[in-house]
Each structure stands twice: as structure tokens, then as C-alpha cells.
Amino acid sequence: MTKNILISGASIAGPALAWWLHHHGIRATVVERSPSLREGGYKVDIRGVAVEAVRRMGLLEQVQAASTDMRGAAFVNKRGKQVATLDADTFGFRHGDDTEILRGDLAKILYDATREHTEYVFGDWVTGLDQRPDGVEVTFARGAPRRFDLVVGADGLHSGVRALAFGPEEDYLRRFDAYISISTVPNSFELDRWELLHSAAPGKMVNVYSTARADDAKAAFWFSAPPLPYDRRDVDGQKDLVADRFAGLGWEIPALLEAMRAADDFYFDPVCQIVMETLSAGRVTLLGDAGYCPSPASGQGTSLALAGAYVLAGELAASDDFATALARYEALMRPFIEKNQALAKTALRGIIPQSRAFAWFNTRMIRLMPYLPGRNRVLEQMSRPIREAANALELPDYRVSRPA
Numbered sequence: 001m002t003k004n005i006l007i008s009g010a011s012i013a014g015p016a017l018a019w020w021l022h023h024h025g026i027r028a029t030v031v032e033r034s035p036s037l038r039e040g041g042y043k044v045d046i047r048g049v050a051v052e053a054v055r056r057m058g059l060l061e062q063v064q065a066a067s068t069d070m071r072g073a074a075f076v077n078k079r080g081k082q083v084a085t086l087d088a089d090t091f092g093f094r095h096g097d098d099t100e101i102l103r104g105d106l107a108k109i110l111y112d113a114t115r116e117h118t119e120y121v122f123g124d125w126v127t128g129l130d131q132r133p134d135g136v137e138v139t140f141a142r143g144a145p146r147r148f149d150l151v152v153g154a155d156g157l158h159s160g161v162r163a164l165a166f167g168p169e170e171d172y173l174r175r176f177d178a179y180i181s182i183s184t185v186p187n188s189f190e191l192d193r194w195e196l197l198h199s200a201a202p203g204k205m206v207n208v209y210s211t212a213r214a215d216d217a218k219a220a221f222w223f224s225a226p227p228l229p230y231d232r233r234d235v236d237g238q239k240d241l242v243a244d245r246f247a248g249l250g251w252e253i254p255a256l257l258e259a260m261r262a263a264d265d266f267y268f269d270p271v272c273q274i275v276m277e278t279l280s281a282g283r284v285t286l287l288g289d290a291g292y293c294p295s296p297a298s299g300q301g302t303s304l305a306l307a308g309a310y311v312l313a314g315e316l317a318a319s320d321d322f323a324t325a326l327a328r329y330e331a332l333m334r335p336f337i338e339k340n341q342a343l344a345k346t347a348l349r350g351i352i353p354q355s356r357a358f359a360w361f362n363t364r365m366i367r368l369m370p371y372l373p374g375r376n377r378v379l380e381q382m383s384r385p386i387r388e389a390a391n392a393l394e395l396p397d398y399r400v401s402r403p404a
């Protein structure tokens with residue numbers, strides 16, 4: 001049986017997997033490149049079967065108590081006038097116990113639930129993987145080499161483990177010709193659990209929100225563009241790139257760009273997916289964004305990571321050999337991953353309208369929504385794809401827990 005596992009990445013997928021491995025009596029070590037747990041971050045959703053996975057961890061109440069508790073969202077025109085509003089759950093396509101939470105708050109809950117029994121190594125990362133018949137020899141940037149039965153890459157879109165075991169990221173990237181940038185900014189709009197969206201120009205969208213218990217706000221800039229050359233380590237260069245794209249546009253965009261320039265948590269990435277032919281290579285496998293990032297446009301990355309952690313740990317506990325477990329993990333996850341990745345393209349068309357006419361039509365539809373005959377049916381139709389994708393996996397009942 002697989003007894004000793006290395007997990008790379010301590011955000012959502014990594015700590016969730018550590019929780020389930022401990023539950024099944026399997027030892028895990030988590031190595032995280034950041035010097036400490038990365039708190040804060042943008043809001044993410046937990047939907048469908050991922051809610052059930054969190055419920056089975058006994059953490060659902062805690063997660064719900066930490067929710068963003070958003071009240072709603074409004075589309076604003078260039079004069080700042082709110083032209084259409086929606087309540088938060090309708091806007092986020094959430095049903096029942098589906099919950100929205102800041103990524104960092106969820107990471108903290110999962111870390112706190114595992115830190116006592118899981119070895120966490122911060123400020124280090126995997127530099128080499130040497131697969132042997134009986135294990136993997138792992139070398140680290142800082143720590144001494146160690147041997148593990150299995151290595152799991154839960155280290156996100158730009159996974160280091162994936163690069164070592166499968167090759168360059170470019171080979172697995174599905175691009176959508178769009179970029180997103182998010183920064184923490186002052187809450188100058190005095191938003192109270194509220195979000196503003198402004199379709200700045202064709203192919204350019206800005207949104208600002210402030211969540212429960214937050215003194216500040218987040219500003220996101222989305223824009224369409226073919227693949228752009230930029231240096232991933234040059235943050236100022238990336239800020240220039242975003243500022244150039246939104247230069248000369250109305251509403252409060254100049255002030256938001258100024259605030260973005262001053263932010264120390266600036267995030268910038270292409271909107272893209274990771275599409276792998278296979279999730280495992282020998283004793284190395286991938287979990288969460290590292291293996292099947294569905295892109296922020298899908299709104300389902302966190303749910304895939306949580307459900308994937310449940311299935312991977314359960315299969316490892318249920319099989320005596322790791323190869324069978326990894327094959328079953330992949331077979332169960334594959335259709336679920338594909339359904340959720342399929343959401344992104346259409347969702348992105350709504351997030352970044354490509355023409356003024358489409359933006360106008362979108363806003364008009366939302367504005368008229370309360371008065372439309374059959375309003376509930378229309379809303380139900382609109383939210384059906386994400387609801388079906390979020391529930392397109394039956395969580396097996398792994399009753400094979402061994403004492404930890």
C-alpha cells in the first residue's frame with residue numbers, strides 16, 4: 001500500500017488531499033514554495049459535489065461561516081450609474097449549500113485542519129524526481145533529498161512537478177486569448193459585500209468587489225488579447241501591460257489603475273486551461289489546477305480540486321497498488337473534468353463582451369429580468385450548465401479508513 005506521499009503545493013488541492021490521506025491512515029508531507037501559507041486572494045466557489053466533499057470532512061459549517069456573504073452585483077455605465085443589479089447567488093449561479101469564499105480563507109481552514117498531523121515544509125520546492133521501482137527519490141531546492149512512495153503535484157497552473165514529470169507547460173496549455181489581473185485596492189467605493197462591473201470597451205471588463213469582514217476591495221481587469229510576450233518575473237512590466245490596455249477609458253478606471261500599481265499582491269495570468277492526456281506518469285500524479293485547471297472563467301477550479309482530493313485519497317486507500325489507484329482516480333475524474341472545462345469558453349463570452357451591442361443586450365436582459373414572464377425558468381436555464389457540471393460526479397463511499 002502507498003504509505004508515504006509527497007504533495008507539492010499548499011493552497012486548496014494540497015491541504016485537502018492531506019486531510020483525506022490522514023483520514024485513511026496515509027502519511028503526507030506538503031512542500032510549499034511560499035515562505036508561509038498564502039492567505040487573502042480572490043473569491044472562489046464551492047459547488048455541487050465539492051460541497052458534499054467538504055461536508056464529509058466536517059468542515060462545511062466553518063467554510064460557510066467564512067463565506068464572502070456577498071449581497072449582490074451591479075453593472076455600472078461610464079458615469080458610474082448602476083444600470084442593472086442581481087442578487088449574489090443568482091449572479092454566482094449558486095444553489096443550496098454552494099458557497100463563495102476567499103481562496104486564502106479556504107486554504108487557511110484546510111491548513112488548520114491538517115497542520116497537527118501533516119508535515120508542512122514552507123519555502124522549499126521540488127527540483128528533481130528520480131523514479132525507481134520502489135519509490136521516488138526527490139531532491140529539493142533547500143532541504144535534503146528524500147524518498148516517497150508517490151509524489152502529487154498540487155502546485156497550481158504553473159506546476160513545477162508537472163514540468164519535471166511531463167515536460168514544458170506550453171504542451172498542456174489551452175489558451176483563450178484573454179488575460180486577467182487582480183489586485184487588492186482601497187475600498188474607495190465603500191462597497192459593502194457588493195460588486196461593481198463595468199464593460200469598459202469591447203474586449204475589456206473591470207470588476208471591483210469587497211467581501212464580508214474586508215476593509216479593502218479587489219479590482220480585476222479582464223481583457224482579450226492574443227498571446228502576449230512578457231516576463232513572468234517582471235511585475236512592474238505586467239502592471240504596465242494592464243495599464244496600457246485600459247488607458248484612456250472612463251468610469252473610475254484611472255484611479256483603479258493607480259491603485260493596482262501600488263498593490264503588493266498583483267496577480268496576472270492568461271485565462272487558460274491545463275489539458276493532460278494522462279494525469280499520472282509512474283509514481284507522479286497531478287491534482288487540482290496542476291492537472292486540470294478549468295480557468296477562472298469556469299468558476300469551478302476550487303470544486304475540481306476539492307473533489308479530486310477526495311477521490312485520489314480514497315482510491316489510494318482502497319487499492320493495494322498505486323497504479324490501480326491512479327488509473328481509477330483518472331477514470332472517475334476524467335468526465336467530470338471535461339464537463340467543467342467545457343463551461344469556460346461560453347462563460348468567458350459573458351464575462352468579457354466582445355462588442356458594445358452584446359454588452360448592452362446583456363445588461364438590458366439583467367435589468368428586465370425581474371419583469372420577465374417565466375423569470376425563474378430563464379434563470380434556471382442559465383444556471384443549468386454549471387449546476388450539471390458541478391454535480392457530474394458521484395462521490396464513491398470510501399469506507400476503508402484505516403487508523404491514522
Ligand SMILES: Cc1cc2nc3c(=O)[nH]c(=O)nc-3n(C[C@H](O)[C@H](O)[C@H](O)COP(=O)(O)OP(=O)(O)OC[C@H]3O[C@@H](n4cnc5c(N)ncnc54)[C@H](O)[C@@H]3O)c2cc1C
Binds near residue numbers: 042157158295
Ligand atoms: C483570478 C482568479 C479567479 C478565480 N476565480 C475562481 C472562482 O470564481 N471559482 C473557483 O472555483 N475558482 C476560481 N479560481 C481558481 C481557483 O483559485 C483554483 O482553481 C484553485 O485555487 C485551485 O487550487 P490548487 O490548490 O489546485 O492550486 P493553487 O490555488 O494555484 O495553489 C497552488 C499552490 O502551489 C504553490 N506552488 C506553486 N509552485 C510551486 C512549486 N514549484 N513548489 C511548491 N509549491 C508551489 C503555490 O504557491 C500555491 O500555494 C480563480 C483563479 C484565479 C487565478
